Amino acid sequence: MDKYTELLKNKNISPSIQRVKVLQYLDNNRVHPTVEQIYSGIKGQLPTLSKTTVYNVLQLLEEKKIIKSISGSDGREHYDFCRLPHGHFKCTECGDVYDVEENFVYQGSQMIDGHKINDYNLLFKGICRNCLKKGGENDK
Amino acid sequence: MDKYTELLKNKNISPSIQRVKVLQYLDNNRVHPTVEQIYSGIKGQLPTLSKTTVYNVLQLLEEKKIIKSISGSDGREHYDFCRLPHGHFKCTECGDVYDVEENFVYQGSQMIDGHKINDYNLLFKGICRNCLKKGGENDK
DNA sequence: TTGTATAATTGTAATAATTACAAATTTAAC
DNA sequence: GTTAAATTTGTAATTATTACAATTATACAA
Numbered sequence: 001m002d003k004y005t006e007l008l009k010n011k012n013i014s015p016s017i018q019r020v021k022v023l024q025y026l027d028n029n030r031v032h033p034t035v036e037q038i039y040s041g042i043k044g045q046l047p048t049l050s051k052t053t054v055y056n057v058l059q060l061l062e063e064k065k066i067i068k069s070i071s072g073s074d075g076r077e078h079y080d081f082c083r084l085p086h087g088h089f090k091c092t093e094c095g096d097v098y099d100v101e102e103n104f105v106y107q108g109s110q111m112i113d114g115h116k117i118n119d120y121n122l123l124f125k126g127i128c129r130n131c132l133k134k135g136g137e138n139d140k
Numbered sequence: 141m142d143k144y145t146e147l148l149k150n151k152n153i154s155p156s157i158q159r160v161k162v163l164q165y166l167d168n169n170r171v172h173p174t175v176e177q178i179y180s181g182i183k184g185q186l187p188t189l190s191k192t193t194v195y196n197v198l199q200l201l202e203e204k205k206i207i208k209s210i211s212g213s214d215g216r217e218h219y220d221f222c223r224l225p226h227g228h229f230k231c232t233e234c235g236d237v238y239d240v241e242e243n244f245v246y247q248g249s250q251m252i253d254g255h256k257i258n259d260y261n262l263l264f265k266g267i268c269r270n271c272l273k274k275g276g277e278n279d280k
Numbered sequence: 281t282t283g284t285a286t287a288a289t290t291g292t293a294a295t296a297a298t299t300a301c302a303a304a305t306t307t308a309a310c
Numbered sequence: 311g312t313t314a315a316a317t318t319t320g321t322a323a324t325t326a327t328t329a330c331a332a333t334t335a336t337a338c339a340a
Contacts (some may be wrong), residue, residue, distance in 0.1 A: 014287080014288085014336080014337095016287095016288065016289080016335090016336090018288085018289070019288095034326095035326080035327085036326085048289085048290075049289090049290085050289065050290040050291060051290095051291095051327095052289075052290065052291075052292095052327095052328085052329095053288080053289055053290070055326095055327070055328080056288080056289080069213050071211035071212060071213045072211060073209050073211045073217060074298095075215060075297065075298065075299095075325075075326060075327095076325090076326070077213060077326085077327090089252060089253075089255050089257070091255070092258070098253065098255065100252050100253060100255075102246070102248060102252060104244035104262055106242070106264075108242060112229060112240050112242060112264065113229075113238065113240060113269070114268075114269030114272070115229050115231070115238065115240075115264075115266055115267065115268045115269055115272075116266045116267045116268075116272060117229070117264050117265075117266045118232070118265055118266040118267070119264070119265045119266065120262065120263065120264040120265065121262070121263050121265075122244055122260065122261070122262050122263075123260065123261050123262075123263065124246075124252065124255075124257050124259070124260040125257075125258055125259045125260065125261075126255055126256045126257045126258040126259065127255065127256045127258070128254075128255045128256075129253070129254030129255055132254070132255075132256060154307080154308090154316080154317085156306085156307090156316095156317065156318080158317085158318070159317095174297095175297080175298085176296095176297090188318085188319075189318090189319085190318065190319040190320060191298095191319095191320095192298095192299085192300095192318075192319065192320075192321095193317080193318055193319070195297095195298070195299080196317080196318080214327095215296075215297060215298095215326065215327065215328095216296090216297070217297085217298090
């Protein structure tokens with residue numbers, strides 16, 4: 001039994017081929033891919049795959065805290081395999097998302113002001129090193 | 141000269157009535173409104189207002205660091221007048237965004253891993269106190 | 281094994297936020 | 311006051327996401 005199948009079973013999720021493939025893709029492509037990227041990335045191996053399924057799987061995996069979603073400000077979600085807590089950096093030029101070590105570690109309670117905290121994210125924004133190289137002028 | 145006009149001039153932005161009204165709205169409605177809310181909120185005073193203008197103004201104000209945008213994961217941006225640094229909490233049930241005192245204060249440099257940092261945000265997610273009251277079952 | 285209930289996937293259509301863009305209007309400079 | 315530049319407006323296009331019903335696969339009992 002491969003490790004993704006096992007991970008899913010441990011979380012009481014029946015390990016359909018679609019779910020395993022999405023998980024595998026996220027593990028092998030740690031670039032915070034979008035739904036589109038995930039879909040295109042595994043469509044070759046699962047020709048009947050529907051984009052709706054990718055959405056469904058991602059939603060399920062996030063609910064079960066196996067992955068996290070990251071929202072930049074460009075109307076596209078990015079997805080990230082959960083590991084050690086870390087922050088993210090999103091380039092406002094090209095939209096790519098990078099990991100950064102810098103992080104906020106929240107030691108507080110599960111409640112803040114009466115709200116139940118399920119998760120948190122630290123997101124930096126700016127211009128990534130690649131875009132800086134290309135056109136440093138655009139220095140908004 | 142009112143305080144919004146003054147603020148805009150200080151930032152070298154010509155203080156059109158649309159810009160002033162958006163700014164005023166954000167200052168008076170500190171609930172992290174969406175574009176839709178801002179638009180509806182001032183349409184009464186500016187009957188010719190276009191939603192495109194609201195988008196334009198918000199983009200400009202964010203570039204000039206007068207406001208911040210907050211992306212939950214529901215495909216809707218929220219906007220916040222800049223003040224003391226603070227974190228945000230987004231309810232995954234109703235979509236509302238709340239301020240929280242809890243925050244990450246970044247003292248590091250303006251560069252991380254070669255990326256130019258322009259901004260950062262700390263976002264908590266969970267179920268807000270109102271939704272908890274209504275239906276505590278949905279305890280994802 | 282066979283039938284049946286349940287769960288998961290698929291495809292299409294609908295929704296909704298955002299952006300592109302060109303025309304119209306306003307503002308500022310000379 | 312005329313002209314150029316900046317801003318606003320409205321429409322159309324784009325794109326991500328969701329809703330939903332139909333199909334397919336899976337699990338389980340007889």
